[in-house]
Amino acid sequence: EDQVTQSPEALRLQEGESSSLNCSYTVSGLRGLFWYRQDPGKGPEFLFTLYSAGEEKEKERLKATLTKKESFLHITAPKPEDSATYLCAVNYGGATNKLIFGTGTLLAVQP
Amino acid sequence: NAGVTQTPKFQVLKTGQSMTLQCAQDMNHNSMYWYRQDPGMGLRLIYYSASEGTTDKGEVPNGYNVSRLNKREFSLRLESAAPSQTSVYFCATLRQGSDEQYFGPGTRLTVT
Numbered sequence: 001e002d003q004v005t006q007s008p009e010a011l012r013l014q015e016g017e018s019s020s021l022n023c024s025y026t027v028s029g030l031r032g033l034f035w036y037r038q039d040p041g042k043g044p045e046f047l048f049t050l051y052s053a054g055e056e057k058e059k060e061r062l063k064a065t066l067t068k069k070e071s072f073l074h075i076t077a078p079k080p081e082d083s084a085t086y087l088c089a090v091n092y093g094g095a096t097n098k099l100i101f102g103t104g105t106l107l108a109v110q111p
Numbered sequence: 112n113a114g115v116t117q118t119p120k121f122q123v124l125k126t127g128q129s130m131t132l133q134c135a136q137d138m139n140h141n142s143m144y145w146y147r148q149d150p151g152m153g154l155r156l157i158y159y160s161a162s163e164g165t166t167d168k169g170e171v172p173n174g175y176n177v178s179r180l181n182k183r184e185f186s187l188r189l190e191s192a193a194p195s196q197t198s199v200y201f202c203a204t205l206r207q208g209s210d211e212q213y214f215g216p217g218t219r220l221t222v223t
Contacts, residue, residue: 004153032210043115043201043214044154087154096161097142097205097212098169101154 002027002092006102013109016077021105023088024070032091033071034099035064037084044087078109113137115215117202123221124192132187132218134202142205143185144169144212145177147198154201160185192222 007022025033032051036044048057050066057064061082063074073086085106089099118133134143145157146169156169160179174196176188189196199219203212 034210041217043203043216044212045214046211049210089154091210093159096159096167097210098144098156098159099154099212100156100170103151103153 002090002100004088004090004100004102006086006088006105008105009103010106011108013075013078013107015079015109015111018074018076018078020075021073021086021107022070023073023102025088025090026069027090027092027100030090031094032097033066034089034091035062035071035073036087036089038087038104039084047086075107078107080109080111083107083109115202115204115213117200117215117218119218120216121219123223124189125223126193128192128222129188129190130192131189132200132202132220134185134187134215135183136202136204136213137183138204138206138213139182140204140206140213141182143179144203144205145175145185145187146201146203147171147196148201148217149198157187157200192220194222196220197222 003026005024035047038044048064053068085104087104089101115136143160146154148154155171158177160166178186201217202215
């Protein structure tokens with residue numbers, strides 16, 4: 001059964017304190033692993049797609065990496081505006097792009 | 112260019128009542144999706160539509176119906192609402208040639 005597990009559930013960082021969020025997955029044939037950011041009361045916002053082990057993508061202070069069993073979202077020198085829930089998802093539907101989401105990591109960055 | 116819009120933003124229903132959640136997009140995307148988001152459960156796909164006139168079930172379709180009458184709009188109907196359908200509902204679209212889904216702002220539904 002396709003499954004996505006994120007850890008930790010919540011993370012509190014001081015501004016400038018780097019850390020990583022984890023997303024482990026089991027899927028029969030990975031067709032894409034996705035990271036989204038969700039602010040309170042809003043819909044998720046796309047960040048990255050990764051397709052194969054060893055792939056990395058960066059955007060400002062965020063870097064996503066992928067292995068055969070998990071993905072990491074590294075946050076370097078975070079700022080308070082990086083506070084949000086970060087969601088991981090995998091594509092189980094192939095061309096239909098049907099996604100299974102993890103439950104997310106709630107990140108709070110304190111000034 | 113409004114992107115993905117959803118109406119209403121909030122709704123309270125009594126058990127057994129029916130209602131339709133509306134989603135519209137102005138990005139000319141073919142694929143559209145309905146998700147629900149519950150605490151501790153994450154986002155779960157209810158229904159999917161690849162194009163006008165076609166729909167397909169997701170993970171949790173029971174208790175819902177959908178309609179895709181044209182390219183712009185994808186509606187979700189609850190025929191007889193139950194407290195278990197209390198949730199935040201999100202509509203999303205998929206940009207052609209990419210895997211990037213665009214989400215609407217959500218509808219917060221409470222069934223009492």
